[in-house]
Amino acid sequence: MAKPSRAKETLPSAPLAALFAWLMPGLGHWWIGEKPRAIILFLVITTTFWGGVAVGGVRSVVSERENGPWIAAQMCLGPQALIAWQAGRSLREREKADPTVSFKAPWPSGDIGVIYAGVAGLLNLLVILDVLARVERLNDAARPRAPSTLRKAANS
Amino acid sequence: MTWLNDLLVNWIEIRGVGRLLMLIPLILSVSIVYKTIRCVELKKVPLASIKLCVMILAGMLAIGFSLFVTFKLLA
Numbered sequence: 745m746a747k748p749s750r751a752k753e754t755l756p757s758a759p760l761a762a763l764f765a766w767l768m769p770g771l772g773h774w775w776i777g778e779k780p781r782a783i784i785l786f787l788v789i790t791t792t793f794w795g796g797v798a799v800g801g802v803r804s805v806v807s808e809r810e811n812g813p814w815i816a817a818q819m820c821l822g823p824q825a826l827i828a829w830q831a832g833r834s835l836r837e838r839e840k841a842d843p844t845v846s847f848k849a850p851w852p853s854g855d856i857g858v859i860y861a862g863v864a865g866l867l868n869l870l871v872i873l874d875v876l877a878r879v880e881r882l883n884d885a886a887r888p889r890a891p892s893t894l895r896k897a898a899n900s
Numbered sequence: 901m902t903w904l905n906d907l908l909v910n911w912i913e914i915r916g917v918g919r920l921l922m923l924i925p926l927i928l929s930v931s932i933v934y935k936t937i938r939c940v941e942l943k944k945v946p947l948a949s950i951k952l953c954v955m956i957l958a959g960m961l962a963i964g965f966s967l968f969v970t971f972k973l974l975a
């Protein structure tokens with residue numbers, strides 16, 4: 745197991761680690777010293793999200809009006825999802841300006857793209873929860889234990 | 901960067917068995933992320949991910965097949 749290098753210097757803050765994990769998949773793990781794990785998480789989650797966008801097209805995949813609650817799952821991916829949403833919005837505005845142009849993906853490409861991007865967002869939510877648990881474990885390990893707790897641990 | 905623009909603006913047409921095959925990369929990515937989180941040693945991740953991927957795929961195919969058989973029997 746890779747030793748968390750940051751724990752030796754200062755104790756990581758859980759909200760900051762969660763924020764980093766939301767900003768970029770794996771950044772929270774990178775910050776607490778789990779660098780190889782962070783690289784794998786970043787590559788897999790980012791590829792899944794942009795793979796979904798490539799399959800369904802950015803206009804259909806990240807759309808708050810057409811995809812219902814999936815947008816909430818996609819937004820768990822952070823700024824990448826916001827960029828895709830903004831790009832999709834500009835395409836929808838182009839469609840409004842010129843009704844002869846359509847970027848809307850037909851079934852099933854659009855639905856597959858939505859599911860890919862949504863699952864990528866949910867996986868990042870899992871990664872955020874994992875980084876919170878790891879920070880908690882690091883902080884617990886570094887925290888001095890009260891003498892009564894030590895006695896109980898010795899007796900059990 | 902035109903190819904990137906084309907890739908993101910236009911969609912990819914998926915037909916027939918391609919719809920079912922699109923399940924494999926998604927399950928693989930779920931398996932890799934889950935096992936990356938769960939495995940203490942990262943060198944165990946590739947094999948564990950493939951095993952989990954096969955298990956999920958087999959499970960989903962079994963559920964799909966049993967629903968198909970039930971539907972046919974009730975029809």
